[in-house]
Amino acid sequence: MTTTTTLRPTDLAEVRDAVRDTPGRLAVAGAGTAAGWAGELGAVDAVLDLAGLTGVITHNPGDMTVSAHAGTPLRALTEELAEHGQHVSLDAARIADGATLGGLLATADSGPSSLVYGTLRDLVIGVTVVLADGTVARSGGHVIKNVAGYDLAKLLHGSYGTLGVLAEVVLRLHPVPKRTATLVVDAPLARAAELAARVLEGPFEPVALEWTSDGRLLVRIEGTDEALPARVARLQEVLGAGATTPEGDPWTRHAELTRGAPDAAVLRIGARPSLLPALVSELAPDAATAGLGTGVATVSLPPDAVADAHTRVHAAGGTSQLRSRPVGADAPAWGPPPSALAVLRAVKTALDPDGRFGPGRFSPWM
Amino acid sequence: MTLHGGVRQAFERVLDPADVLSDPVKCRAYECDGLTGYRVCPDLVLLPRDAAQVAAAVRVCHEHKVPFVARGAGTGLSGGALPVADGVVISLARLKRVLEVDPANRRAVVEPGVTNLEITAAAAPHGLYYAPDPSSQQVCTIGGNVAENSGGAHCLKYGFTTNHVLSCEVVLPDGSVVTLGTDTGEQAGPDLRGVFLGSEGTLGITTSITVRLLRTPESVRTLLADFPSVAAAGDVVSDIVAAGIVPAAVEMMDTLAIEAAEEAVHAGYTVGVPAALVVELDGPVEECDAQFEQVKAICEKHGCTRLHIAGSVEERAKIWKGRKAAFAAVGRISPDYFVQDGVVPRTRLAEVLDRIAGMGTDAGLRVANVFHAGDGNLHPLVLYSAAAGETERAERLSGEIAELCVEMGGSLSGEHGIGTDKACSMPKMFSEDDLAVMARVQAAFDPHNLCNPGKVLPTPRLCGERPGKYRAHPLEESGVIERL
Numbered sequence: 001m002t003t004t005t006t007l008r009p010t011d012l013a014e015v016r017d018a019v020r021d022t023p024g025r026l027a028v029a030g031a032g033t034a035a036g037w038a039g040e041l042g043a044v045d046a047v048l049d050l051a052g053l054t055g056v057i058t059h060n061p062g063d064m065t066v067s068a069h070a071g072t073p074l075r076a077l078t079e080e081l082a083e084h085g086q087h088v089s090l091d092a093a094r095i096a097d098g099a100t101l102g103g104l105l106a107t108a109d110s111g112p113s114s115l116v117y118g119t120l121r122d123l124v125i126g127v128t129v130v131l132a133d134g135t136v137a138r139s140g141g142h143v144i145k146n147v148a149g150y151d152l153a154k155l156l157h158g159s160y161g162t163l164g165v166l167a168e169v170v171l172r173l174h175p176v177p178k179r180t181a182t183l184v185v186d187a188p189l190a191r192a193a194e195l196a197a198r199v200l201e202g203p204f205e206p207v208a209l210e211w212t213s214d215g216r217l218l219v220r221i222e223g224t225d226e227a228l229p230a231r232v233a234r235l236q237e238v239l240g241a242g243a244t245t246p247e248g249d250p251w252t253r254h255a256e257l258t259r260g261a262p263d264a265a266v267l268r269i270g271a272r273p274s275l276l277p278a279l280v281s282e283l284a285p286d287a288a289t290a291g292l293g294t295g296v297a298t299v300s301l302p303p304d305a306v307a308d309a310h311t312r313v314h315a316a317g318g319t320s321q322l323r324s325r326p327v328g329a330d331a332p333a334w335g336p337p338p339s340a341l342a343v344l345r346a347v348k349t350a351l352d353p354d355g356r357f358g359p360g361r362f363s364p365w366m
Numbered sequence: 367m368t369l370h371g372g373v374r375q376a377f378e379r380v381l382d383p384a385d386v387l388s389d390p391v392k393c394r395a396y397e398c399d400g401l402t403g404y405r406v407c408p409d410l411v412l413l414p415r416d417a418a419q420v421a422a423a424v425r426v427c428h429e430h431k432v433p434f435v436a437r438g439a440g441t442g443l444s445g446g447a448l449p450v451a452d453g454v455v456i457s458l459a460r461l462k463r464v465l466e467v468d469p470a471n472r473r474a475v476v477e478p479g480v481t482n483l484e485i486t487a488a489a490a491p492h493g494l495y496y497a498p499d500p501s502s503q504q505v506c507t508i509g510g511n512v513a514e515n516s517g518g519a520h521c522l523k524y525g526f527t528t529n530h531v532l533s534c535e536v537v538l539p540d541g542s543v544v545t546l547g548t549d550t551g552e553q554a555g556p557d558l559r560g561v562f563l564g565s566e567g568t569l570g571i572t573t574s575i576t577v578r579l580l581r582t583p584e585s586v587r588t589l590l591a592d593f594p595s596v597a598a599a600g601d602v603v604s605d606i607v608a609a610g611i612v613p614a615a616v617e618m619m620d621t622l623a624i625e626a627a628e629e630a631v632h633a634g635y636t637v638g639v640p641a642a643l644v645v646e647l648d649g650p651v652e653e654c655d656a657q658f659e660q661v662k663a664i665c666e667k668h669g670c671t672r673l674h675i676a677g678s679v680e681e682r683a684k685i686w687k688g689r690k691a692a693f694a695a696v697g698r699i700s701p702d703y704f705v706q707d708g709v710v711p712r713t714r715l716a717e718v719l720d721r722i723a724g725m726g727t728d729a730g731l732r733v734a735n736v737f738h739a740g741d742g743n744l745h746p747l748v749l750y751s752a753a754a755g756e757t758e759r760a761e762r763l764s765g766e767i768a769e770l771c772v773e774m775g776g777s778l779s780g781e782h783g784i785g786t787d788k789a790c791s792m793p794k795m796f797s798e799d800d801l802a803v804m805a806r807v808q809a810a811f812d813p814h815n816l817c818n819p820g821k822v823l824p825t826p827r828l829c830g831e832r833p834g835k836y837r838a839h840p841l842e843e844s845g846v847i848e849r850l
Contacts, residue, residue, distance in 0.1 A: 062604055062713035063742070085610055108553050121557050122529050137803035138796065138839075143709045145526070145741040146777035147515045147564050148784055148795055149822065150804045154528070154560020158553040175610035197470065201493070203584030203650055227652030270552025272471045295471070295550035319548040340536075340544040340558055346810035347556070351803070362555060 005046040010053055011069075012128060012136065012167045019165060020134030022046045025356050028161040030071060030103030033094040037107055037323045038160045039333040042360035048165060050102060056080060057168060058142070065125065065142055067170040070102030077101070086173040089117035091208075093255035102166040108158030112208030112220065112254070115293045117174065121157040126170030129156060129163075132352040136167075144172045155347065162358035162366075163351045177222035181232050182208075182250045185217050185243040189290065192217040193277045195239055196292035204235050209293040211277075212254050213286050219243075220251075257289045257298065264300035265325045267309055271295050271318030279316055283309050303329035310335030337365050369409040369452060373430050377412060377454070380422035387411040396455045399440040399447040400502075403704075403761075404786050408435070408449035412456045417477075417535065417543070417573035423456055424571065425541030433816045436571045438478060438507035442514060443705055444785030446566045446821055453819075458509050461573060464488045471549075472579045473532060478509025478572050482516075485577060494579035497524040500781065501690040512572050515564030517781035519615040519689070520646075522740035524580070526781070528563040535574035536562060539812040549576070561807065566783050567818040569811040583648035586614070587658040588676040590685050591665045592639040596620060596735075597716045598668045599641040603739045604713065605664045606645070611657050613740060617644040620719075622699065622734035623692050623747070630695035633688025636672055643739065644689055646682075692736040693747065700732070700749035702757070704764040707782035708771025712742035718774055722746055722767055729763045731756065743780030744771065769794045784822045790829035792822075797839045 007022060009015040019026065024045030029035065031051065050071035057067040061084045068077055074088060074095045081087055091111035092104060099109070105127075110119035117123065126140030129152065139152035156166055187195060192211040199206055199219060208220035219239065221231055236243050260266035264287065271279055273295040280290045280297050287300035295318075301309055303325055313320040314335045322333040338344065345366045348355075377386045387393055388410050397405040414420045427434045433453035440447055449455050462479035469492035476485055482503040485496040499518035500506055506516070511527045512534060524530075533547030547559030562569050593599040596618070603616055619627065619642050624635045635642055645661055647654050665673055676682035696703050710718045719735060726733040726748075734747040746767050750760035768778045768788060772795045778788050792801060805823055809815070820828060 060711060060713065062607065063711040064607065065711070108557070110551070114551060118525070118529055119551055121553075121560055122525060122551075131803065135799050135803060137800045139800065139804070141775075141777050141795070143711055143742055143776045143780075145517060145521065145709050145738070145743045145780040147517075147526075147781055148778045148788075149792065149800070150561055150807055151515075151528070151564055152561070152803065152807065154557040154563075155807065157557045157560065159556040163556060175612065178610060200472070200581065203581070205581075205583075205650055223650070223653045224656050226656040227650065230652045231650055268552070270548055270550035272468075272473075272549045274468075274470045294552075296552050317549055319550070319552050319554045321554050334554060338545070338555060340546055342542070343538065343544065343558060343811060344555060346813075347558070347807060350806040350810040365555070 004044060006049050007046055008049050008052050015048070015053065015130050015165055015167045016134050016136050018048055019130050019132065025359050027358060028165050030100035031073060031098040033097045033099040034103060034107045034109065034323070036325060038321060039361045039363040041358065044359065050100065053167065061086065064173040065144065065170060066173055067126070067142065067168055068101055070166040070169055071100050073098045073100050074104060081173065082176065085176050087176045088123060088171050089113060089174045090120055090123065093258040096255070101169045105157055105166060105169060106159055106161050112210045112291060114296065115209060115291065116207045119157070121154050123171050124153045124157065124169060125172050127153040127156060127166060128168035130165040130167055132164070132354060132356040140170060142170055160358055160361040162348065162361050164357065178224045179228045180220060180222045181228055181245050182218055182220045183232065183235055183239055183243045184246055184250050185239045186215055187217045188215055189277050189281060189285065193292055198238050199235070200293055202238060204231065206293065209291065210254055211290040211292055212257055213288045214253060218250055218254065254289055257287065260298070260300040260324055261287065263326050265303040265306050265329060265331045266323040267299050267301055267306060267320055268323050269297050269299065269313045269318055269320045271313060271316050275316045275318070279313060279318065282312060303331040306331035334362065334365060341365055369432060373426070373432060374410060376426045376430065377410065377423060380426060381412060381414055381419055385413040385415065387413065396437060396449060396457070399442040399445060401443055401445040401785065401787055404445045404448050406449045406451055408455040409452060410454040412454055413460055414456065415460050417461065420456060420458070420461070420571055420573050421537045421541055421543050424537045424539065427454065427816055428540045428814070431814060431816065433819050435818050436509070436513070436567045438510035439481070439505050441502045441506040442510060442783065442785065443707070444779065444783040444787040446514060446783050446785035448786045450819055456571065458507065458571070465574065467492065469494060473576055474579055475574060475576045476508055477574060478512070479507050482506050482508060482511055489579045493582050495582050496577055497530055497580050498527050501693065508575055508577070509572055512563055512575055513565065513567040514781065514783040517743070519617055519738060522616060522738065523612050523614045528560060530578045531559070531563055532576045532578060533559060534562060534572040536570040536572050538570045539814065539817040566785060566822050568808055568821055570817060585651040585654040586646065586648045586682065587654050588644065588646045588682045588685055589662065590635065590674040591643045591645070591670045592636050592672040593641045593643065594669055594671060596641045596719050599643045600716045600739070602643060602664050602668045606661060609660055609664070611660060613645055613661070614648040615644065615646040616738070616740035617689050618642070618737055618739040619689065619692060620735040622732060623696070623736040626695040626699045626734060627688045627692045629698050631687050631691045633684045634674065635688050639671065644685055689736070696734055696747045696749065701751045701753060703750065704748040704760055706744065706746045706748065706764050706767050707779045708744050708768045708776060709780040710742045710744065710771050710774045710776035712740070714774050715739065715742060718744065718770065721770060725763060725766060729759055731760055731763055738780070741780070742776065765791060786821060789820070789822060789824045792824050
């Protein structure tokens with residue numbers, strides 16, 4: 001039986017040395033909040049645990065940029081930035097569980113506010129990555145606007161640790177909104193979709209527009225103290241008399257549904273928003289969140305229904321990937337391969353010719 | 367013509383022979399893009415009529431190992447569409463159909479030869495628009511925008527082309543056709559679309575682009591404010607940011623740029639003031655009104671000498687006309703000019719402008735400044751006279767300004783691209799390892815280096831060999847990173 005070594009680098013040089021000096025296959029671990037996502041990790045010789053590679057490197061409040069080590073939990077960064085009234089505009093549910101910057105980037109995770117702010121790919125402006133041969137490479141920079149060179153940060157977004165080890169991440173920041181409000185209205189999915197379409201047609205500029213399978217539509221807007229109450233009132237006119245701004249955090253249930261039940265397989269899907277309600281109704285009308293503006297949904301399924309779900313989503317022109325699955329369950333992580341599979345494999349070979357990083361993550365594609 | 371007749375015949379088999387140009391007089395029209403200082407006459411120019419013909423043409427290139435350069439409207443400012451010797455130009459000018467406008471999903475599917483503004487025109491009846499707005503938007507094409515990851519005045523709030531393109535159908539350098547990206551922002555696997563966007567035509571040719579459309583904002587408020595100094599105008603920008611306001615756009619012009627623009631389009635700018643700011647807010651009417659009052663107060667606090675608020679759509683258009691015409695307008699006050707596109711951290715704007723002024727004085731040349739003040743993207747215009755033999759000096763100053771931006775922790779280019787123009791400056795910003803890794807990614811897409819070769823990455827032929835000894839990483843020299 002082989003033993004798996006765990007390495008705990010705490011700075012960039014140690015990451016490089018660990019990759020260079022450790023033979024064999026390597027996995028990268030952050031906070032472990034998405035360790036079971038995507039394809040199941042194959043056998044590795046060593047795990048690079050980046051839990052100690054933390055901390056802000058530079059924060060330039062006036063420029064609204066921050067660079068930090070990849071093992072930094074985003075919630076810790078959020079706390080640090082709060083005193084400057086700034087934040088990273090990402091609201092993936094697992095941030096609350098301690099998810100790290102590198103982990104969030106590598107898994108292409110995002111939350112409801114991706115409707116306006118996009119995913120981490122839209123917020124990352126630079127990366128430092130360590131390749132399988134120990135090469136330390138940088139891409140992007142420390143300014144928000146920058147088109148010099150290939151944007152390798154994008155390539156790492158969603159790469160699940162298979163192309164290189166993210167060591168440092170540079171992000172653009174946004175001001176923390178002065179005031180936020182979420183309107184909640186009870187609505188079955190079809191009705192919620194109608195209401196969402198009306199909200200999107202209007203001048204309301206929602207930052208999140210999500211349906212949850214407990215039969216509620218959640219509409220979040222943000223703005224200033226002066227303007228927000230009037231905007232809430234206008235939005236209420238569209239959503240109807242049943243729309244309220246409830247006490248407490250109306251997003252808790254949404255986050256729970258995104259995580260899924262422990263005995264379920266959780267599939268994240270993306271499709272044109274107009275096609276999403278039908279897909280969600282078909283797949284998991286009782287255990288889902290549906291981004292009615294983003295086209296991104298999370299559904300909980302029995303593991304044996306996953307293969308069929310991939311097929312259905314792809315038939316609708318959509319995208320799907322498995323997130324968590326029950327321990328021991330056999331469910332395919334990915335649907336049909338993308339048309340660009342040959343390029344994807346060529347990029348993998350170019351950056352990690354011996355297939356050292358993250359074996360199994362994109363099985364059976366590569 | 368150095369491409370042998372057999373290659374031409376191969377192109378003529380997949381395209382209408384009339385769409386294969388070989389007459390040097392006709393080909394000369396394609397010898398440069400908006401960076402007119404670099405010219406290479408292509409051997410052949412191909413004018414495919416649809417995506418299938420583009421793919422077929424690329425397959426011929428691949429089979430015969432002929433380098434090719436895709437070209438849209440040719441408005442690029444970095445020589446990204448500069449032809450290569452013994453190669454062909456593939457013009458996408460005829461792929462100009464809007465294939466689909468899908469208001470329910472707020473997106474459109476367009477061919478690469480559609481202009482930036484035509485997308486918005488097609489979306490406008492639905493109350494939607496396409497957000498990235500390069501100054502050349504009336505003529506530049508979306509295919510070129512994809513290649514360059516174009517920005518524009520409003521990208522401060524709304525982001526760049528990369529943030530607004532959901533997917534691209536791409537003809538890879540071997541002629542195969544793939545889709546990069548998906549119908550939503552959701553990915554399955556690494557974001558290849560994100561690498562393709564801004565790759566300056568070196569990874570393939572896009573033949574169909576799915577873009578996001580945004581709802582036209584309910585309210586737009588625009589002001590033009592004069593300031594007694596560039597520093598005062600810069601302080602206004604800092605205070606706006608510190609107040610947590612994200613304006614749709616913040617643009618600054620200096621005396622020379624104002625003088626040129628005013629002479630060209632009479633947009634109502636004040637000739638002679640040291641600095642003018644254009645600030646635009648958009649969004650729901652209540653937010654816009656509240657924040658606009660704050661912005662006005664900030665302008666006044668910093669000694670604004672004149673505050674002109676656009677009272678109508680026409681007045682706003684006029685303010686923007688002055689700003690967007692500034693590049694071309696400089697032609698009125700100088701026979702020739704170079705445009706630079708460096709970026710500095712916004713907080714160092716005043717400092718970098720001082721340095722640029724000093725460098726101009728030392729070189730004996732005037733430099734006009736028009737820039738996106740909100741994100742630190744400068745557009746220094748180095749004015750010179752080729753007839754007076756100033757070209758080389760101006761070119762040197764222009765390059766030094768771009769490299770100064772890197773020294774200040776910024777970038778060589780914010781939106782115009784590296785292209786041919788700045789490829790040799792890339793080692794100022796990136797280490798050999800950084801560039802080697804980029805080259806590995808490029809080779810994964812294009813192993814035979816046929817697709818727009820010689821752009822983005824420095825080549826020994828173009829830039830000369832560099833000595834092999836240890837050199838500090840450029841960011842290490844500028845104090846941004848520490849040595850390993």
